[in-house]
Amino acid sequence: MRDHLGRPLVAVTGIGAVTSLGFGVQDNWSRLLSGQSGIRHITRFPTDHLKTTIAGCVDLPEEKGGEPFTSPVRVERMASFAMEEAVAAASIGSKGNFPGPLFLGMPPVELEWPDRFALARQAGDPSYAAMVEATAGRRDIYETYLFGGVGERLAARFGTRGAPISLTTACATGASAIQLGVEAIQRGECTACIAVGADGSVHAEALIRFSLLSALSTRNEEPEKASRPFEKNRAGFVMAEGAATLVLEDYEAAKARGATIIGLVSGCGERADNFHRTRSNPDGRAIVGAMKNALDDAGLAPGAISYVNGHGTGTPENDKMENFGMRAVFGENAPPISSNKSMIGHTLSAAGALEAAFSLLTIRDQRLPPTINHDEPDPTITLDVVPNVARDASVKHVLSNSFGFGGQNVCLVLSGEPA
Amino acid sequence: MTRKDVVITGIGLVSALGEGPDAHWDALSSGAKPVVDEASYAPWTVHPLPALTLDAQIPKKGDQRQMEPWQRLGTYAAGLAIDDAGARDLVADMHLIVAAGGGERDVPLDEQVNAELANGSDIQSQGGARLNEMLATGLRPTLFLAQLSNLLAGNISIVHGVTGSSRTFMGEESAAADAVRIAHARLSEGRGEIALVGGAFTAQRWDMLLLYRGHDGMWQGPHRPLSERQAMILGSMAGFLVLETEESARARGARILARLDAVASDATRRTAPGEAAEAARNLLPRVAPEGVDTVISGASGDPAAWAEEEAFLSGLDAPVRRPANLIGHGVEGAFPAHVALAALALSRGGFYPAMDPADPGADAGDAAAPSRILVTGFGQWRGEALAALSRAEKN
Numbered sequence: 053m054r055d056h057l058g059r060p061l062v063a064v065t066g067i068g069a070v071t072s073l074g075f076g077v078q079d080n081w082s083r084l085l086s087g088q089s090g091i092r093h094i095t096r097f098p099t100d101h102l103k104t105t106i107a108g109c110v111d112l113p114e115e116k117g118g119e120p121f122t123s124p125v126r127v128e129r130m131a132s133f134a135m136e137e138a139v140a141a142a143s144i145g146s147k148g149n150f151p152g153p154l155f156l157g158m159p160p161v162e163l164e165w166p167d168r169f170a171l172a173r174q175a176g177d178p179s180y181a182a183m184v185e186a187t188a189g190r191r192d193i194y195e196t197y198l199f200g201g202v203g204e205r206l207a208a209r210f211g212t213r214g215a216p217i218s219l220t221t222a223c224a225t226g227a228s229a230i231q232l233g234v235e236a237i238q239r240g241e242c243t244a245c246i247a248v249g250a251d252g253s254v255h256a257e258a259l260i261r262f263s264l265l266s267a268l269s270t271r272n273e274e275p276e277k278a279s280r281p282f283e284k285n286r287a288g289f290v291m292a293e294g295a296a297t298l299v300l301e302d303y304e305a306a307k308a309r310g311a312t313i314i315g316l317v318s319g320c321g322e323r324a325d326n327f328h329r330t331r332s333n334p335d336g337r338a339i340v341g342a343m344k345n346a347l348d349d350a351g352l353a354p355g356a357i358s359y360v361n362g363h364g365t366g367t368p369e370n371d372k373m374e375n376f377g378m379r380a381v382f383g384e385n386a387p388p389i390s391s392n393k394s395m396i397g398h399t400l401s402a403a404g405a406l407e408a409a410f411s412l413l414t415i416r417d418q419r420l421p422p423t424i425n426h427d428e429p430d431p432t433i434t435l436d437v438v439p440n441v442a443r444d445a446s447v448k449h450v451l452s453n454s455f456g457f458g459g460q461n462v463c464l465v466l467s468g469e470p471a
Numbered sequence: 472m473t474r475k476d477v478v479i480t481g482i483g484l485v486s487a488l489g490e491g492p493d494a495h496w497d498a499l500s501s502g503a504k505p506v507v508d509e510a511s512y513a514p515w516t517v518h519p520l521p522a523l524t525l526d527a528q529i530p531k532k533g534d535q536r537q538m539e540p541w542q543r544l545g546t547y548a549a550g551l552a553i554d555d556a557g558a559r560d561l562v563a564d565m566h567l568i569v570a571a572g573g574g575e576r577d578v579p580l581d582e583q584v585n586a587e588l589a590n591g592s593d594i595q596s597q598g599g600a601r602l603n604e605m606l607a608t609g610l611r612p613t614l615f616l617a618q619l620s621n622l623l624a625g626n627i628s629i630v631h632g633v634t635g636s637s638r639t640f641m642g643e644e645s646a647a648a649d650a651v652r653i654a655h656a657r658l659s660e661g662r663g664e665i666a667l668v669g670g671a672f673t674a675q676r677w678d679m680l681l682l683y684r685g686h687d688g689m690w691q692g693p694h695r696p697l698s699e700r701q702a703m704i705l706g707s708m709a710g711f712l713v714l715e716t717e718e719s720a721r722a723r724g725a726r727i728l729a730r731l732d733a734v735a736s737d738a739t740r741r742t743a744p745g746e747a748a749e750a751a752r753n754l755l756p757r758v759a760p761e762g763v764d765t766v767i768s769g770a771s772g773d774p775a776a777w778a779e780e781e782a783f784l785s786g787l788d789a790p791v792r793r794p795a796n797l798i799g800h801g802v803e804g805a806f807p808a809h810v811a812l813a814a815l816a817l818s819r820g821g822f823y824p825a826m827d828p829a830d831p832g833a834d835a836g837d838a839a840a841p842s843r844i845l846v847t848g849f850g851q852w853r854g855e856a857l858a859a860l861s862r863a864e865k866n
Binding site for chain 2: 101102103160162169171172173183184188189197199203217219221222238239256327328329330458459
């Protein structure tokens with residue numbers, strides 16, 4: 053079976069998810085549908101002097117009572133959990149032997165403070181020169197913090213084929229990973245692959261850096277109320293952690309092996325913005341272009357989209373621009389849009405993958421997850437944001453938006469299995 | 472699916488030897504000596520960046536201030552490539568893939584925090600509170616953006632207007648090879664007509680030395696030839712390529728430097744000697760079924776990767792040149808820079824004299840004018856990659 057451009061259809065045969073709402077697709081999805089928030093006070097490290105002291109942390113059982121894991125370790129563990137779940141659901145390959153490549157969306161990683169302190173202590177000297185000397189023979193540091201390290205370890209554990217590709221397109225990272233996987237299947241490079249988005253960057257320095265960009269909500273006293281996409285009193289996003297994995301397959305190959313088809317990735321569109329490092333062009337060109345490109349790639353008219361899983365970060369700027377872009381693409385008859393981030397926060401590199409997974413479940417269950425914390429409508433947001441309560445809907449195709457710092461915008465179209 | 476031929480119409484090349492095609496062709500043709508800084512980071516020798524006229528490629532001072540040297544270098548070299556391709560009017564639909572490492576940390580601030588807290592109380596209690604305080608008052612907002620890996624691509628979009636799409640791959644040498652591979656594959660299958668791909672690396676950084684030092688493969692002391700040290704000396708460099716479908720290049724009358732025939736990659740676990748060499752042998756028929764005339768090797772100096780590559784190269788019977796002896800190892804910048812050097816040689820109808828005393832076939836006679844060049848990339852830790860380029864017919 054081929055799409056309108058003569059390319060193989062790309063099916064999703066397994067998904068896996070972990071967020072602050074829980075481990076596993078089922079817990080996450082039921083909690084999203086019931087409008088629960090995973091945003092809490094941070095307890096993993098001291099939050100004195102931080103403007104924002106809340107996040108959607110995924111605290112791993114293995115680190116309980118000990119030192120918190122560093123970001124690359126956290127990313128690897130969460131990605132691994134989501135991969136296990138997705139590969140098991142897809143019933144593909146055998147243990148440690150997945151028949152295709154790995155595309156891993158993840159954050160950049162670097163040596164963290166506990167390592168720096170330990171090296172400086174060992175050297176008896178706080179300087180970089182001394183720390184460099186003290187890293188002699190420390191292959192553990194090298195392999196932990198190499199950008200290719202997490203991907204290599206996951207590739208080894210799951211036995212994926214070829215060179216794993218690790219990538220970052222800021223807040224669009226997870227969607228970019230899926231897009232790379234879709235393209236690999238479309239070009240016949242493989243019949244199956246794993247696409248992952250994972251992020252575990254909640255630590256003090258990251259919070260401070262995002263705070264310096266005035267990007268984060270500081271509604272610390274009511275964590276579960278802090279993420280307010282599309283709402284009048286929204287005042288920034290809430291950092292969060294998580295991971296999602298999609299097993300992508302050539303539709304015909306998946307059918308031939310009797311796999312259960314969860315849905316299709318039927319279109320991918322991207323467009324870069326050249327306006328500003330952290331803001332989109334007021335003319336909306338790039339986000340509108342990304343949405344239109346995704347629809348064109350899927351061969352669909354805007355009217356075929358019955359729901360949009362929004363980027364919806366809860367920053368004043370993003371939600372305003374997303375509303376604008378939606379109107380530009382869909383006109384008067386814009387479909388409902390909701391933001392998973394109202395409940396799980398902004399999982400950054402994982403967001404695009406998590407939201408694609410939840411979009412597929414929306415189609416499977418014909419039920420729209422809500423945008424919670426919708427207390428006071430913003431008169432400038434004119435869209436139906438599925439306020440506060442999930443609802444049934446007839447959904448065939450979903451558009452999932454991801455717009456990143458640095459102007460990297462990716463939109464995906466997720467669809468039900470063809471009749 | 473019909474595959475379109477892909478050609479290289481522009482290169483942006485910066486290394487310690489200088490910037491641009493002419494500087495590199497002239498220096499490498501005349502037996503250049505490596506340019507090194509043996510003192511600033513002693514005992515770690517590095518190949519420093521040449522002086523760049525940043526204003527020529529990043530005209531707004533405000534843009535320059537938003538970046539640190541790594542992003543400036545990459546943005547600069549990307550501009551050189553676009554100019555070299557005469558493609559300034561094609562940037563709106565130009566696709567972009569960057570292979571990126573991390574941007575610069577605030578080294579004085581890190582050292583100040585270390586000095587106060589490394590020996591102090593538990594980072595999970597009072598020490599952590601003080602760390603927060605020091606970072607909250609010490610970190611500069613611009614440095615966050617300068618540090619973000621995907622912001623090299625972001626800056627290329629902002630400064631040069633490249634907006635077709637933007638992707639950033641991470642993962643050292645492999646990331647760069649796969650960036651070139653995927654940019655090539657996408658053009659070949661008709662996803663766009665023109666793409667910019669490359670990477671940059673700044674070696675004059677303590678934070679990079681801190682990462683790479685944990686590996687056993689770093690050279691200490693004054694520069695020695697690559698083949699005699701078999702260890703890495705890091706080199707600042709950037710390589711950017713404008714790739715284009717041959718159709719598009721010919722239609723607009725662009726000068727074609729070379730054909731990019733094929734790129735292939737793999738990543739073995741390297742659990743046993745010979746695995747990486749075997750992987751490369753398996754890739755070879757996919758990129759160069761008819762063989763190659765000469766090789767530009769991505770040898771970093773890492774001893775284990777060196778042995779694997781030597782085993783692979785010994786079966787090729789083609790003269791080999793190892794740029795890392797002269798310009799150092801540029802991690803994410805290396806593979807695209809080496810592809811650029813191959814394209815340069817093919818466009819000039821010549822090749823380079825020996826770059827290392829051990830280069831086989833060192834007398835240039837047998838490699839005077841190759842029509843097909845293989846570029847290798849054996850990552851210092853993981854990743855095997857090959858690219859094949861061939862001479863293009865004149866327009």
